[in-house]
Amino acid sequence: MIEILDILVSENFWAASLRIATPLIFGVIGALICERAGVLNLGIEGIFTAGAMAGWMAVWLGAGLWGGVLVAALAGGLFGLLHAILTVPLGLSQHVSGIGVTLFATSLSYFIYRTALPDVSSPPRIEAFQPLDIPTLSDLPFIGPALFQQTSLTFLALILVLATSYVLYRTPLGLAIQAVGDNPSAVESQGLSVYALRMGAVVVGSSIMALGGAFLTMSAFDAFFFGMVNGRGWICIALTVFASWRPGKALIGALLFGAFDAFQVRLQTEVGSFIPGQVFLMMPYILSIIALIVVARKADYPRALLVPYFRGQR
């Protein structure tokens, strides 16, 4: 028990939780925007990979760090556009198209990486984002190192949560997105374009997802590895349900998952001698399944999620 308390009061546990949560925040906010408009985006895992590769490669080729972030967002947006075209005007199965986008984006990223760097044995490194030093806040005891020594991308993720919340609940655009995910004919009968709203949401949502990938290669690490996304995209899809498609709850879900993950790493070093390490690795996933079972039964699904819309057909 003492060991567990030790972990919980250590400032670097909290710092790690927030760091691990950051890519998930990007991912879940992106997924939430797509799904609020009625489109499930299972391309997320591949879009993470594409964002990670594109952002890193842009910087490696000489772009600035923020230039890299922009390139990552663009790459995500392009794959989002592909998914949007397939699922919105063409009305294909969102599951099939999403899995296709994931396979395509992942393979294309690996292919470009291998083509650009045919014979490197260890991945080249870039100068990644450094933790921000915010005057006074970062120097506070405990809270400073726990919360305020993060890179700019973490703060960008937190700002995005607020911005998404505002847009979704306070602006005409947000209302239209909520409406198109519930009943597209409500949107059409009020003279708005269902296709434009849905495609826009998928492209923007995918760009935000890609930032989660960029965080991995440009902040958490400083290089691109195969398999580095490692299921984070799928976790985001589950977290979206957990969050009932609300940005605030999405943030809480991502932080909880980050905390579980940070906790298991530390617990492993404390008591790892007699419990196999794999048990700890499974823990966050088992907990997210349990959380989903508890929450998702009464989840308030966007009613038009997965339902393609064709004009003049009701």
Add this chain to the structure above:
Amino acid sequence: MAPPAIDAPVLLRLEGITKRFGALTANGDVSLDLRQGEILALLGENGAGKTTLMNILFGHYVADEGQVLVLGSHGALEELEPGSPHAALDAGIGMVHQHFTLAENLSAFDNILLGTEPLSAIKSARLPARKKLDELMERSGLAVNLDTRISNLSVGEKQRVEILKALYRDARVLVLDEPTAVLTPQESETLFATLTKLAGDGLGIIFISHKLAEVMASSHRVAVLRGGRKVADLPTEGSSQRQLAELMVGHEISETVREPGTPGAPLFVLTGVAAGHGRDAISDVSLDLRAGEILGIAGVSGNGQTTLARVISGLETVSAGILMLEGDELGQVSARQMIDIGLARIPEDRHHDGIVGAMTVSENLAIEGIRKPENQRFGMLRFSAMRDRAKDLIEAYDIRCQSEASPARLLSGGNIQKIVLARTLETEPKVVLAAQPSRGLDVGATSDVHKRLLAARARGAGVILISEDLDELMRLSDRIAVIHRGHLSQAEPTEDLDRSKLGLRMAGHDGEEAA
């Protein structure tokens, strides 16, 4: 009702509208005028092209030929851009669809505002909008709690939100597609009172309907569509229900009349039955059906009649109460057993529960008697015998289909209902359960259904008729009970009841107090 002045300006003109879907001509050369302050009823059977015509007007479809003209700001008729709901809204055309176009997850207020503000706006301008809406509600008498989520509103309230949506956009023409299909009689009366008031204020109103009574009561002019063509356009005053019905159907129709009957012994009795859960649960339901009578059950849908029908069909387990047939208590019975002891089930959702769409007409006709010797021998189906029987039934029940081998899903709703009738009534059942048997059917098919039910009654069967259509209930039933929130009232002889008494009870008021 006083029609608008003859010199009232024409607000809207349809000119030679033609729309084809493949080989089918949904609208053929339809022209129509609507004047300011006028209520025009667009009357026609299902498939006559009413909804298609209005969808062209509102820009959901593009017409193959013809054009829509709207009174412009310069006082002249201008052509409306085809295929754009946005342009229709801008031109002052508001449409209330039969299936509401509301986002259930937003408030009434949000739904009304949706699309009225530029999407690039940083903030929604709520206060002025609120003020305008409050004034509108005051003026039109359409009261809605604006802050309630749509999912928590009643059907009548949702419809008021739809009308407010149009008025908020300064609509000059209001189109309503089958507006009373989902309302109680009282709600319908309120609606038409509102429409009359709005027309008095200068709005042009078109409502689509196939109910003659409301067309006669609430319109200035009637346009009748049949087979996609306009067959008549006449002032309501001076026309008769019979004349309109014949125009709509295209031939003379004989009214179904219920001969006075002599009900026999109690046949099928429910005592204190409770079942289901949630909104559609029923509790302490008792009814006694006698041989040779039709027992009507009135109620707005969603008040437990679906559960009641499922209980009677043997599809739902009862949590309390007993069912008795001819004096014998039935225990827990399955749907199969109910059919075997003589129940004919005409299900509410005939497409989903009445037929198997992918199977042929003859298979669907045989499906309930699939274990009988005429349909199978040693566990092998006798397809040719089934087909022969199907041919006879198609003939006897006038089922319009290409052949007995065509898939049942290709048939129209009325013909699907005829398959159900043929299958269930041909076995001479003791009890007939007819749930919403004429919902969505046109005049011709409805009259067929009614004749069949009356024939079953004359033969001595007991018929339970669950319906929302008061005219149908009053015309066919010997006695009527009302179901509201899962409770069934005592059945009373139809002669002692009238529409307003029933309507009040359907809305949950006790008949005696309010009458």
